[in-house]
Amino acid sequence: MLTALGTAAPRGSGHETEFWLHEGVLHTNRLVPWECPSICPEHSQAVKLSLDMPLQSELVNSALIFRANEDFMTDSKEDEICLQVEMTEYQGCAPDQRTKQPVIVVGHTISNSRESTLRQVVTLAAQSGYQTIVKTKKGCYFDCEGLDPALLCATLSTVCKVLLCMRWLGRAKKDDHILILHMPLLFAKLAISLSKELNARITIVVATQEESEELYEASSSGIPIVVVEDMHASHMSPVLEATSGKFSLVICNRFSAAGQEAWRHISAAGRFVLCNEDMEGKLDTGPFTKGASFLPMGYENLGTRQEMAAEILQDGLEFLRKNKDIWTSHVSVYNIDQMPTQSKGSQFKASPGSAEEVHAAVRFNYGESSVKILPPIRRVKFFPDAAYLLIGGLGGLGSSLVRWMTERGCRHFIFVSRSGATQQKAAQTVELAEKAGASVQVFQADAGNESDMRAIVARVMKERPIRGVVHAAMVLQDGLLQGMTAAQYQAAITPKLRIAHVLHSVLINSPLDFFVMTSSISGTIGTPGQTNYSAGNSFLDAFAVYRQSLGLPACSIALPMLLDVGVVAENQTVEDSLQRLGFYGIDEVEMLEGLEVARSPNSPSHLILGLDPSLLHRSAGTNRLFWHGDARLRGVQRDLDLLQGSLRASKPDGEVIGDGEELDYETLMARVGDRIVQKCASMLGREIHEINLSKGTVASYGLDSMIGSELQQWLFGEFGLALSFHAFTAPEMTFEGLARQAVEALGVGSAK
Incomplete structure (x- = not known):
């Protein structure tokens, strides 16, 4: 043990920092994916697809497996109708199971007697993964006679995106000059067709010569197509020169340096449509003074707005019927039981809107296709004659808990x-x-007072037994450790620690079904500025292990930020700060699913939500997360690195130091310094001229722990500079010193 500790590197180095010596064996700590026994592939059975069985897909160990959804009732409300899905849009090898996406579905309507009709219709449904039956509102589905179902499933969603960007948001009209900047090829082809219909000019910017040649062949009308291999601002010069630099409508996939340059050159009253809502850099306010509009387009939200989706869908069907000449001659169709498998080198599907986006359809062959089906989910049930004890559950989280528990039979709180x-x-x-x-x-009382709690429990148990406990008490007292008083430090720890101990002591002899403690992801990875809160949550995690070692039920569920309930839902600043650190939020549904696992008899002692690599990647992009290198998270980091490719791959040095031109050291220092000052001014909410490169320390400008962590990530992603947070607070650290270290991290010296 002493040898291991003596050679241990700091956390963040990638080496082991936590050890447990038990019965002669030295253990290390790892966070691993936990598989509920009811979702293990070995519990699945191969079954022929049946028309009367509502199924929902799940991705388990990279395999597509279905579950019979017993909560899905085909009996519809008066304004709803059910569709038996025959064909649907291909969602990739790994469809997103956590968030509902708008998906094109072709199928037959089902009557309330569960009989399928011969009427084939198409709709835009919000779903996660693949489903055999979907619900939609009446008036939100349309006959698709004369249209190939495979064509609809493969292309109609892109048609809807084009119409949403060009007609609905972009308000494109005759003689407009439209710029399509690094959009997928199918989008570009459809945009060309729509521009012809509108008599508008269009310029397409693509990334490769192959894409250019394919578009030329498809358009056959002399459309200007410019090849720009990367997204540097300076490489937009050929585009600006070829088009006189004025666009009335710009549509692009991400707000990169090239996108920013196009925004700066947009014409008076022009419209700029950003398709994926991701922002890189600061938005120049100059074009607003000319009446220009900046319009982020959130297509993912369309599935939850069925009336609006129906209007766009109807427009899309009309567009396809009028433009039969653009129909693709071949559409890939996969049977649901013969889906493409993920190769080892490409573990994750291309992100929506990328050039590698696959347009295909998926067919459900009822009575023929065999799919693996898991047993139905056994929902948690509460005893109606028992009482359930909730500590600190009267806030935003409490209303979610109460709704969930009453739906499952709880009648005494x-x-x-x-x-x-x-x-x-x-x-x-x-x-x-x-x-x-x-x-x-x-009961208005201090749950950390043992005598008060014994009196409350005794009073309740005279009427009925207490069968379960939820300890959700919390107090936040954030700040840097060196600035905290002992009272401030204890304020966040005491409610967690003392209440857990009191509940354990008071209910030690009660036959509880569950003992759930709401912890936080901060206790696992150590959120900056929350040392005390992290310590309190770490205690709950360890205490759950202790109770389980005694044969008693316990689970500590570590929650990330909750987007629609609790403290984050009430404070946009908190949400913004956590997102800058690379965290993503979960909604009420996912939180309750976690609580369902935590309350089950075979729950793990410590359950952590909010560390899904694909969602971390979506939130953090290529930024280095502050817990990068923590050996406990090695598995999560491995998957995240696969997604990111390389933390700096999308940040070429040329974008930082001048597109490959020769620079002397002074010029390089000036450029890197300016870039750092611009970034810090944006983060601190200051004007650039307020920050002096050589005077005043970095900390003197109001740097707090949240902003410091964001700056850490940005410096690593931009320059490869890894600094501890304490380096920013050092009395000698100026912005000039920071720039000097960034230049050294680039390894360019007197740069080329």
Whole structure:
């Protein structure tokens, strides 16, 4: 043990920093994906697809497996109708199972007697993964007679995106000059057809000569096509020269340096449509003074707005019927039981909107295709004659818990809170439970006081047993450790530690079904500025292990930021700060799914939400996350690195130091320094001229822990410069010193 500790490198080095010596064996710590026994592939059975069975796909160990969804009732509301899916849009090898996406579906309508009709229709449905039956509102589906279902599934979503960008948002009209900047080829081809229909000029910018040649062949009308292999601002010169530099409508996939340059040259009253809502860099406000509009387009949200989706879908069908000459001669169609498999080198599908995006259709052959089906999910049920104890559950999280628990049979809630039901949200939570037919007792007390809790538990148990506990108490007292008083440090720890210990002592002899403690991801990875809160949550994680070692139920569920309930939902600043650190948020549904696992008899002692590599990649991009190099997260980091390719691959040195031109050291220092000052001014909410490169320390400009972590990530991603947070707070660290270290990290000396 001493040898291991003596050679241990700091956390972030990639080496082991935590050890456990047990019965002569030295263990190290790892976070590993946890598989619920009910979702293991070995529990699946091969079954022929049946028309009367609603199924939902899940991705388990890179295999597409289905589950019978018993909660799905084909009986529809008056304004709804069910569709038996016959063909649908291909969502890649690894469809996103967590967020609902708008997906084209072709199928037959189903009556309430579960009989399929002969009427074939198409709709745009919001779904996660693949489903055999979908619901849609009446008036939101259309006959598709005369149109090839495979063509619809493979191309109609892109048609809808083109119409949304050009007609709905872009308001393209005759004589407009449209710039399509690095969009997928199918999008560009359809945009060319629509521009002809509108009598508008169009210029296409592509990344390769092969794409250029394919577009020339498809358009056959002399459309200007410019090849720009990367997205540097200076490489937009040929485009600007060829088009006189004025565009009334620009459509691009990401707001890169080239996109920013196109935005700066947009014509008066022009429209700029950003297709994926991802922003890189600061938005120049100059074009706004000319009446220009900047319009981020969130296609992913379209599936939840069915009436709007129906209008765009109807326009898309009309466009396809009028433009039969653009129909592709071949569309790839995969049977649902013969989907393409992921190769080892390409573990993840291309991101939507990328040049590698695959346009294909998926067919459901009922009675023929065999798919693997897991047993139905066994939902948590609560005993109606038992009481359930909730500590600190009267806020935003409490209303979610109450709704979920009453839906599953809970009829008696016991709340213990310092403020009782005096707060508005607490009163709303109580009202919600009572309207659902449950009784509610609220005790205004300190749950960390053992004598008070013994009295409360004894009083409740005279009427009915307590069968479960949720410890959700929390206090935030954020700040840098060196600036905290002992009282501030203890304020965040005590509610977590003392209440857990008291609940354990008071209920040690009670036959509980579950003992759930809401921890935080901060206890696992150590969120900057939350040393005390992290420590309190770490205690809960360890305490759950301790209880399970005694044969008692316990699970500590580490939550990331919750987007629609609790503290983050009420404070946009908190959400913005956490997103800058690379965190992504989960919604109420995912949180409740986690609680369902935590409450189950075979739950792990420590369950962590918010570390899905694909969603981390979507949130952090190519930035280095502050926990990068933590050996415990090696598995997550490996998958994240596969997604990112290389942390600096999309940040060529030329973009930083001048597109490959020869630079002397002074010029290089000036350029890197200017770039750092611009970034810091943006993060700190200051004007650039307020920051002096050589006077005043970095910390003196108001750098806090959140901004410091964001700056850490940016410096690594931009220059490969790895600094600790304490380096920023050093009394000798100026912006000039920071620039000097960044130049050294680039390894260019007197740069080429």
